[in-house]
Amino acid sequence: MLIDSRGDAGWHQGHIPGALHMPTADIPRHAPSTIDPATPVVTYCWGPGCNGATRAALEFAKLGYAVKEMLGGIEYWIREGFPVQTADGTTRQPADPLTAPLHAITCDC
Template sequence: MNALDFFAARLRFQTDVSDVHAAAGTVVLIDSRGEAGWRQGHIPGALHMPTAEIADRAPLAIDPATPVVTYCWGPGCNGATRAALEFATLGYQVKEMLGGIEYWIREGFPVETATGTTSQPADPLTAPRDTISCEC
């Protein structure tokens, strides 16, 4: 594999939190974490589907023609990769959201909790504070 093929493949199968935020309503967003993580906070509109449940639940809950994006905790966790593999095995068009919920929160996007929806200012180490896009 050469560099062109490698980077083109990454863009076909991975996405970032800003692109996911912009694509709201056009993809099914899957939170593959366990129950405790889901209760702690999740992306509004996401479906909670731990990786071990995908094979049984996905065909009943998601149209196979609908693009899917998986996420887990963050860059130190490969749960979203494992979840994306499960969806790919079932024939879904799937991408992994880089950075997980950690970078979603760090970029200032909303999180749904038991007490409602909340957000925090963007972390200047991960996103500009004055705009919703890094323009990269």
């Protein structure tokens, strides 16, 4: 389960298609009734300059969930050319050549 831990403004600005919106402060109260504890969780927030995904991952871990953090957050998701859901539909920007290869599927690391 992919969790967007940002606030309402960030979520409405755009989010990863299929993600569930659950701000960090709401996790202890809403996660147990919303997400099966056996479901692995991946948290994301704005990007590397924000520790929101880390704090959200901690809240899920305290509840016993298997959890990982999506490094780079939505910033790098967008910069690498992946789709973003908004109220107007799904959009996609060209990949940023500083973060993703232009003429290959992977970075070959």
